Each structure stands twice: as structure tokens, then as C-alpha cells.
Amino acid sequence: MAKIGVFLSQHRNSNDTLDRLSKGSFDVVLVQNGVYCAAIKENGQSSPVLGRGTKVYAMSEDLVSRGIEPSQVASNVTVVNFDGLVDLIFNEFTKTIWL
């Protein structure tokens, strides 16, 4: 089933809308400051955004801009570049939302 692409552009540990979305209905795409969720462990804990059982993508350009190498992100995060993101939007997502 085609999914919703949920873009997170802020570094937040919770989001009311994200919390209420049906599991399996969406994938998360971390962009801009959202990419900190992929690599920064606050108080030793990975971001809860990564622990939802959904597929999580992070934009490589936004990572390296902020001094984070793709090799530093959590193992359950898939790093994609701009071209990869375009492929995702066209091939995997029927709709996108920006939280």
C-alpha cells in the first residue's frame, strides 16, 4: 500500500500529529533541523521518532551541512540525497505532509 511521506523539519522529540498517525500508513523523512533526530542522542536516548516502527529517511545534504556524517546516523535510518528523495516522493508516497 502506498504510504504518506511525513516530513519532519524540526528537532523535536514528540509531535502530536505524528503520535496519532496509524502505524504502517506512513514513513518519516527527516529534513533540515529534523536530521538531528537521526544522530543526536539526547540524554543518551535516541529520538523517539526513530522508535515508531516506521521507516525513517534522512537527507544527506542536510546532515553534512550540519557537520553530521551519514555514517553517524542510527542504524535504522536510511540516508537519501536529493535525487533519492525525489524517487521516494514519486515511487513510494501517494501524499506528503510537512510537520
Next chain:
Amino acid sequence: MIKKIAFVVDKMPYKSESSRLTLTHAIASQTVEIHLDDGDNVEPVLAFIGEGVLNCLKNQKASEVYGVTTLESHIKNALLTDIKLLICEEDVKKYGLTEDQIIMDAEDIGADITSELVPFSEIMSAMELADHIVYS
């Protein structure tokens, strides 16, 4: 008269211009003497707290990707202009960062001073001692 100004950054880089503008003002404060009367000057201190410590990560490549100057280059320029630069060690630890991931010096561009990882209490003292605070 010397006016102490504390420039405090607690916002992340790039999403907004907030931290960049604070750094720009801090660096500009080092040249403001030419517009002041004899004997007057500004003594800046620049501090990074909370999410603001993420501005201090090394190896930022925003110039290649976004076509903008990196916050890393602004921080190094602040060190080059001898601005006292404090980074909250509790917040660096909170985000799981280590000293080797943080911009601690700007030797590559000829800066003599280094960043200081300090407890928040020291940054609080700097804010208390300051005549003005620029907080963003």
C-alpha cells in the same frame, strides 16, 4: 566606559537566521570602537547553550550544499577576533557530543584563543555581569 555584552545562542543553525545574526552582531561588536568616544568600548562574550551548542559541530558543509557561509566559519571568525567563547558543557553532554566533535579552536585561520567548555553556572555569571544581553 566599557560595556559588557553577552551574546547567547540557544537556537539551532540554518533553520532560521537567529544564531547567524547573533554571531554577526558579536563579531561586529569587536569593531564598534571606531564609532565610540575615546575610552568607550564594548567587551563581548559569546555563549552557546541548549540546542545552540549544535551550532558548534565541526565539519559543516553548508557552503557546498546551501551556498551559505557555515556557522562553523562564523564561530571561527569570532575566535579570530578574540571574542571569549563559552559552550555549555552540560548541554554538550546532554546531546551526546564530545569535545573532539566541537569547534574548540580556529588555529587554521590564525586565531589565538580557544573555545571554553564551561558549566552553565559560568555562562549564567557572564549574563549577570553583562550590561546587556543579546539572546536568540
